[in-house]
Amino acid sequence: MKDDAVNPIIRKFVRNQNDIDIDRYSSKGGFGELYFGKRNVFDDRVALKFYELDAHGNGHEEAQLLKQINHENVLPIIDARVIDDKIAYYLTPEMSGGDLQNVIDNYIITSYVGITVVQKILTGLNELHKEPNRMVHRDLKTFNILVDLQDGVKTYLADFGTIKKLGSSSSSVTASQFTFLYRTPEAITSNQHLIESDIYQVGIILYQILGGNFPMNSPYQWLKGRHKKKYDSLDFWQKDAYLSNYLNELIIKGRLLDLNSLPKYVDNKLKTIIRTATRQDPNRRYQSCADFIKALFDYQKVVKDWWVDNNIVHGKCLKRGCLYRIVSKGGKLIAETSKNGTIWRKKFEGDIHSLIKQINEHNCAK
Amino acid sequence: MKVIGIEIDNKRAICYAVEKDNHGSYINLTGKFKSLSIKDDYENSELRNFQSTIHTFFEGIVPQRIAVLKRQTKGRFASSAVSFKLEGLIQCYEDVEVEFVSPQTLKAYYKKNGCSISPQHNYQDKAVQLANYLLNT
Numbered sequence: 001m002k003d004d005a006v007n008p009i010i011r012k013f014v015r016n017q018n019d020i021d022i023d024r025y026s027s028k029g030g031f032g033e034l035y036f037g038k039r040n041v042f043d044d045r046v047a048l049k050f051y052e053l054d055a056h057g058n059g060h061e062e063a064q065l066l067k068q069i070n071h072e073n074v075l076p077i078i079d080a081r082v083i084d085d086k087i088a089y090y091l092t093p094e095m096s097g098g099d100l101q102n103v104i105d106n107y108i109i110t111s112y113v114g115i116t117v118v119q120k121i122l123t124g125l126n127e128l129h130k131e132p133n134r135m136v137h138r139d140l141k142t143f144n145i146l147v148d149l150q151d152g153v154k155t156y157l158a159d160f161g162t163i164k165k166l167g168s169s170s171s172s173v174t175a176s177q178f179t180f181l182y183r184t185p186e187a188i189t190s191n192q193h194l195i196e197s198d199i200y201q202v203g204i205i206l207y208q209i210l211g212g213n214f215p216m217n218s219p220y221q222w223l224k225g226r227h228k229k230k231y232d233s234l235d236f237w238q239k240d241a242y243l244s245n246y247l248n249e250l251i252i253k254g255r256l257l258d259l260n261s262l263p264k265y266v267d268n269k270l271k272t273i274i275r276t277a278t279r280q281d282p283n284r285r286y287q288s289c290a291d292f293i294k295a296l297f298d299y300q301k302v303v304k305d306w307w308v309d310n311n312i313v314h315g316k317c318l319k320r321g322c323l324y325r326i327v328s329k330g331g332k333l334i335a336e337t338s339k340n341g342t343i344w345r346k347k348f349e350g351d352i353h354s355l356i357k358q359i360n361e362h363n364c365a366k
Numbered sequence: 367m368k369v370i371g372i373e374i375d376n377k378r379a380i381c382y383a384v385e386k387d388n389h390g391s392y393i394n395l396t397g398k399f400k401s402l403s404i405k406d407d408y409e410n411s412e413l414r415n416f417q418s419t420i421h422t423f424f425e426g427i428v429p430q431r432i433a434v435l436k437r438q439t440k441g442r443f444a445s446s447a448v449s450f451k452l453e454g455l456i457q458c459y460e461d462v463e464v465e466f467v468s469p470q471t472l473k474a475y476y477k478k479n480g481c482s483i484s485p486q487h488n489y490q491d492k493a494v495q496l497a498n499y500l501l502n503t
């Protein structure tokens with residue numbers, strides 16, 4: 001299972017299980033060790049997350065929070081047990097799609113599905129924010145969202161290790177230092193995290209899911225022009241500090257996201273939604289999850305579903321199932337339409353933006 | 367106390383959420399959620415989305431009372447059938463009982479009482495009156 005580096009107590013426990021056939025280990029468990037397996041009695045897949053307890057046997061906060069919050073978009077917890085005076089684990093269902101980053105990397109996500117996923121994230125987040133919970137997640141990112149692809153696309157908020165409760169008279173808590181690129185401007189300038197900071201992080205997720213450029217694993221790619229040259233000329237030990245300063249500056253100035261890198265079908269209205277969610281000033285962002293969801297709802301009902309496959313832009317009318325595609329023929333861009341995906345008829349001609357606009361406005365019933 | 371007054375106008379639900387604090391001052395909680403409309407009432411996913419969106423709004427506010435302005439169900443001046451679909455979706459909210467207040471009740475109330483809240487936009491007038499009524503009865 002490639003878990004040689006894992007604590008031997010956990011490894012022994014995993015191998016001695018009779019009720020669960022544990023067959024996979026993942027190093028993506030954040031602060032805990034993560035295993036997957038099949039429960040023999042129920043014949044379903046589950047995830048086991050092991051975590052450490054302190055000298056007094058405390059450390060169950062994440063499991064207890066998951067138990068406390070019962071919502072269709074929050075990861076459900078099945079059980080939690082202590083296996084040793086220093087180690088415990090909790091059991092949750094295994095999600096077939098894995099985390100959202102895995103889905104973004106390996107599947108074609110249409111604009112409609114992407115927006116729906118973000119709406120679900122916001123619905124789950126609203127459960128944390130609402131009275132009397134008044135909690136902020138502080139580390140929302142694509143790795144902390146789980147997706148189940150078995151029956152449609154179900155979305156779950158996970159990883160509650162960073163959650164904090166807001167005080168009764170306070171609107172902020174200390175910011176989390178965990179994921180650099182998702183840090184908010186207010187986290188950098190004043191080390192505080194607000195409800196609007198969670199909204200900011202969901203705005204980044206929306207940008208990513210729609211296909212915006214966000215090189216998480218190769219921070220070097222964020223550098224451009226003279227900054228790249230400067231970085232290359234630095235000594236090894238200076239590079240990290242330069243890169244983090246540069247990224248901090250991008251975040252503070254609100255230039256982290258390059259909205260022009262989004263696919264062409266992401267129109268100005270949708271870009272405005274992303275921009276509003278990720279504004280530098282928290283007071284100018286959506287003030288609640290409901291406001292953000294409403295903006296997406298209003299947008300979703302007037303546009304077609306879009307995706308890119310093999311460098312061809314595809315569209316679909318969700319109501320009647322009519323298909324559209326934009327192809328280049330004879331040096332010109334044309335939009336074609338089809339009822340069944342086999343016979344395509346030319347419909348419009350023009351530049352990419354006008355074609356997308358015409359398709360969005362096209363009533364295929366006529 | 368937090369309340370939400372809702373007027374349904376054809377395909378649009380106009381919401382006004384307000385809180386009366388301990389000092390008797392009114393705080394508008396509506397935010398950007400002034401109205402929510404649907405485009406096509408035969409589109410199942412749109413209706414499901416409408417329900418989920420408006421319920422998320424309710425959950426975020428956690429109101430003590432929610433009321434919808436009653437409309438005529440039959441006769442020459444009956445309201446649009448679509449509006450009753452929206453009304454049903456609003457009624458599906460489980461955390462608070464959704465109440466109904468008739469225009470006649472509101473009219474009678476405002477004959478004797480004034481409205482302490484002024485609407486931000488004219489179209490919110492009825493929803494604001496309803497919210498104010500809920501806070502003071």
